[in-house]
Amino acid sequence: MSRPTLLIENLKLGFKSYAGLAQVLHGISLQIAQGERVALVGESGSGKSVTARIVLGLLQELRSARVEGWLEFEGKDLNTLSRRERHSLRGTKMSMIFQDPTSALNPVYTIEVLFHEVLKRANPGISRAQARKKAAEALARVAIHDPERVLQSYSFQLSGGMNQRIIIAMALANGPSLLIADEPGTALDVTVQNQTLKLMSDLVREQGTSVLFISHNLGVVREFADRVYVIYKGRMVETGPTAALFANPSHPYTRALLAAVPRLTGGGIPEIEDDSQAFYDPTVVHETSPKVEVSS
Numbered sequence: 001m002s003r004p005t006l007l008i009e010n011l012k013l014g015f016k017s018y019a020g021l022a023q024v025l026h027g028i029s030l031q032i033a034q035g036e037r038v039a040l041v042g043e044s045g046s047g048k049s050v051t052a053r054i055v056l057g058l059l060q061e062l063r064s065a066r067v068e069g070w071l072e073f074e075g076k077d078l079n080t081l082s083r084r085e086r087h088s089l090r091g092t093k094m095s096m097i098f099q100d101p102t103s104a105l106n107p108v109y110t111i112e113v114l115f116h117e118v119l120k121r122a123n124p125g126i127s128r129a130q131a132r133k134k135a136a137e138a139l140a141r142v143a144i145h146d147p148e149r150v151l152q153s154y155s156f157q158l159s160g161g162m163n164q165r166i167i168i169a170m171a172l173a174n175g176p177s178l179l180i181a182d183e184p185g186t187a188l189d190v191t192v193q194n195q196t197l198k199l200m201s202d203l204v205r206e207q208g209t210s211v212l213f214i215s216h217n218l219g220v221v222r223e224f225a226d227r228v229y230v231i232y233k234g235r236m237v238e239t240g241p242t243a244a245l246f247a248n249p250s251h252p253y254t255r256a257l258l259a260a261v262p263r264l265t266g267g268g269i270p271e272i273e274d275d276s277q278a279f280y281d282p283t284v285v286h287e288t289s290p291k292v293e294v295s296s
């Protein structure tokens with residue numbers, strides 16, 4: 001079997017402060033096979049975004065962060081890379097989509113200039129004309145029908161949904177092996193969000209890109225992910241194929257998370273009532289399968 005695109009084992013993270021070390025990740029493990037779309041779900045503050053930032057090599061550059069554990073990307077040990085090598089992976093082999101489409105696009109430059117910068121990361125010598133052609137093709141793939149006009153525009157002249165599609169086009173333009181999408185499109189209205197996620201889903205499937213998809217929205221996760229990891233207070237509590245995990249959640253926290261789904265209007269994801277149940281064995285990641293026995 002080939003190596004997974006991303007392999008994380010026993011990843012720990014703490015932040016140093018005047019009050020000591022605050023441990024945020026307590027040894028999490030996760031892997032994503034080539035072309036696999038994996039979701040990471042969990043309540044606010046559980047450690048989803050920090051995990052993404054470690055994979056991108058961003059937290060390792062922070063003086064206050066203590067990162068330990070095994071991190072492997074396409075068979076290479078990420079911990080041994082220099083700052084420069086980590087930097088050159090971002091935007092090329094690994095790309096990222098953040099939550100707010102408008103703030104991700106610098107309003108001072110046209111989309112054409114921003115696109116050129118993105119393409120230069122993988123191909124420093126690319127000419128303006130070549131970049132314009134590639135950008136127009138990439139925009140057409142995300143259902144933008146007048147790429148020429150869009151390339152001459154600034155992000156603030158375009159709708160949120162249009163900007164989100166541009167970001168998806170940019171994130172995939174250099175053919176990354178791994179796309180990390182952290183709450184993509186949650187700043188958009190639900191219909192637009194669903195349309196753009198569908199587009200993203202079709203594109204990554206076509207290109208065979210592996211995806212780490214972070215979301216609060218379990219409805220979207222169900223549509224989009226092949227497999228789900230559930231993180232709770234910095235510990236991975238359950239993983240399984242999406243359909244099996246939704247049909248038969250084995251961990252109390254996952255059940256609580258799923259029970260919260262029908263409440264579409266606010267309120268967030270509730271804490272489970274009896275916290276003691278959550279860690280009846282914190283070292284075990286429950287592999288969900290259709291036959292799994294639910295202990296309660």
Ligand SMILES: Nc1ncnc2c1ncn2[C@@H]1O[C@H](COP(=O)(O)OP(=O)(O)OP(=O)(O)O)[C@@H](O)[C@H]1O
Pocket residue numbers: 015024042043044045046047048049050051064
């Ligand atoms: N730079 C930092 N310095 C200190 N603590 C941090 C830093 N970044 C994140 N944390 C802490 O790490 C924990 C995990 O944060 P993280 O952003 O990963 O949560 P999350 O699961 O992405 O939540 P949300 O769903 O709200 O985005 C939180 O308690 C947060 O306060």
Ligand SMILES: [Mg+2]
Pocket residue numbers: 048049050182
């Ligand atoms: Mg987050």
